[in-house]
Amino acid sequence: MTATITPVLAQIDQDLPQALERLSALLRIPSISTDPAHAGDVDKAADWLVAELGALGFAARKDKTAGHPMVVAEGGAEEGPHLLFYGHYDVQPVDPLELWESDPFDPQLQDTPKGKVIRARGASDDKGQLMTFIEACRAWLKVHDSLPVKLTFCLEGEEESGSPSLVPYLEANRDALRADLALICDTGLFDAQTPGITTMLRGLLGEEITIHGPARDLHSGSFGGAAMNPARVLTRILADLHDENGRITVPGFYDDVPEITDELRAQWDGLGFDPDAFLGGVGLSVPAGEKGRTALEMIWARPTCEINGMISGYTGAGFKTVLPAQASAKVSFRLVGQQDPHKLRKAFRDFVTARVPADCRVEFHEHGASPASVMETSHPAFEAARGALSDEWPKPAAFVGAGGSMPIAEDFKSILGMDSMLIGFAKDDDQIHSPNEKYDLDSFHRGIRSWARILDAVSKA
């Protein structure tokens, strides 16, 4: 520990109550990007961030896009490495609302058996995380009146709705955004003791399919037996997507899926991952993916196909003997290795179309496509950051995989020619995308301290 960082860490400890108040203010804004009814709230969250960053001395602005705005801010040192920090200020929808124990947009500081948490939609994904970085900068500026690196913020408002405006924005602002390295704060700890730098991320392909049958909803007595039921067609198609070994049956699906190296497998085996605890935490016990694979492989290194939602006919209280006119499902694929989302979208649509019988037709609607990412860990900042994280947390930091998708890293590489380092402090039990989302106070506090240390270490790397 150096004389530079010690007073910054002390300042962070002292300012924690105020940092929590600032986070709470941001969490109170219901910035649900996928729901058009909340467009004004997304905008309000952007304005809040522009004001915060401006007050810290950054040149902050809200850039228009075809969708929700991008918050951009520039500042920091004239010399030294130039870092671009990415996070997102939009959040997931909150339904089913009745399962929340408190208002998702009225953040609560709560004591739990595992320690204090702040509970609200977005507490972990991603408002709490992005605020760890902003608070680290605040402490640096308060103590040293300067930052050890040049810094550009790029905070997105559409991450939870497929980032439709991100690529056009990056393409239109290549020169302004290009830095030496991107820092992305939207991932998790390996476990409560062990921080991780995520070096493998799965890609994502989202599709919505609607099977149309009769011209209108029919009485299942008058027409049942003679009229094709689109819900029957849809369930047949969805059931066909997996074979009895849990493998996905879309032709060519596994063509570009690599086996992990023995070296990586050995590294992962050494992490002490406990599949029983992982699944047990959500009431499950049996890894449900491909036979012969470990649970860690299933979530970090193997592709998936999931039904994220489906609806047909009458779903209210009681019973209605309707033969529905249509049935629809939202389906997503997590991709790994070199799987090409565009090629697989076509393969999936061919697979579906081949199973649509006479008298039915299928309508497709696309919801995003991003390939998997594998990071370039030879950049010296990776080792510097690993050391900084290891100084802050009880156990040494590890290079890990992640099951989720973050097209941003791939976009930074392909559009800005810039590598990304993914560091975050979320926990598996944060219930992101679920009711009662929370962020541990320990994640928030150590997260701020971690970034303060990383800025120091990277500036010297």
Next chain:
Amino acid sequence: MTATITPVLAQIDQDLPQALERLSALLRIPSISTDPAHAGDVDKAADWLVAELGALGFAARKDKTAGHPMVVAEGGAEEGPHLLFYGHYDVQPVDPLELWESDPFDPQLQDTPKGKVIRARGASDDKGQLMTFIEACRAWLKVHDSLPVKLTFCLEGEEESGSPSLVPYLEANRDALRADLALICDTGLFDAQTPGITTMLRGLLGEEITIHGPARDLHSGSFGGAAMNPARVLTRILADLHDENGRITVPGFYDDVPEITDELRAQWDGLGFDPDAFLGGVGLSVPAGEKGRTALEMIWARPTCEINGMISGYTGAGFKTVLPAQASAKVSFRLVGQQDPHKLRKAFRDFVTARVPADCRVEFHEHGASPASVMETSHPAFEAARGALSDEWPKPAAFVGAGGSMPIAEDFKSILGMDSMLIGFAKDDDQIHSPNEKYDLDSFHRGIRSWARILDAVSKA
């Protein structure tokens, strides 16, 4: 035609505008029995009928049940045959509301290429139909100050929600309700020219199944691949319910399904049923049931399995990469011959349970069970009614089947020891259970005249 009936028919013709106004008043009451929010409206419809029947001189009352009330009224001749009339005053839900061209509870008299119609939820099923009988009684009473038969009304408020209170009510009121014959007005014409007396009805078995998986909705990135998705389990189960020939695969399902006799097949072949027109009317062309069966067999004489509704995960606008905690479906079976709904409920539940994997559990919820009905047509009233209908309509009346279910006929037989005669004037294009339900003015007008003639004919049979 006799001197007795001629002035009654003239009175019906003269009073038609007022009869339509009375029907409209009843249609304005949104008596949706399956929706607890409309319980008060169901009660209001019952009160309206008690008032109408009381004004006609019947001893009318509203009998309490565990659910919605039963409207009962007694009156008519001291001598002669004793008939019990059954209809229902509750209606189906109206969703999807946005597909209605006018308010479902603001009845509209409209000109269409096929003639005048009255459009509203319940216009055909069953308020318009039950009012044909009440208006026939009104005309008889106006002209003759008496009815040619003894009459008991039994009007139900739970038909569209599985009739949970009907059997207990019949069992508790055996003596008060037992008559020589029941008249049930809740079926259709064979076609616009040809009235029908329905002598075969399919039974119905309703089930709701919910597959529970993870303890909460999960992020499909963090858990996808390792956690079992209940929507995947549900679609596999639902897809397994039919084989490639359209047959239902539940073990023992066809054990008690008889083949129709050659005689009945010949009679049905003679009806000139046009499957292309039947399916074409709802945008379809290929009979979707068991291979090797005619469309008429599929809807009148073969059992079915239909998905009436299903829901899982995120179904709102946009996309949410959720791995849902549960998935549910409403499934119904139409039954024929001697199929036992209770035996088949168990067979279905065994079928489902056998397909639920580790880490998932299934929850069942029952929604009614009624066997198929085959009427005893040797009762002299059947021939009398057939003659009366043939006098009123352009083509002679026929004994027909019906794909829908009406447990009431079976209940009248088993509990009250009474045969039922099912006569109604609905058309296939009435859009019952769908948006924009209507009843033809011709159905309403000739329906009233038909009942007036039937009362005359049956009283003399």
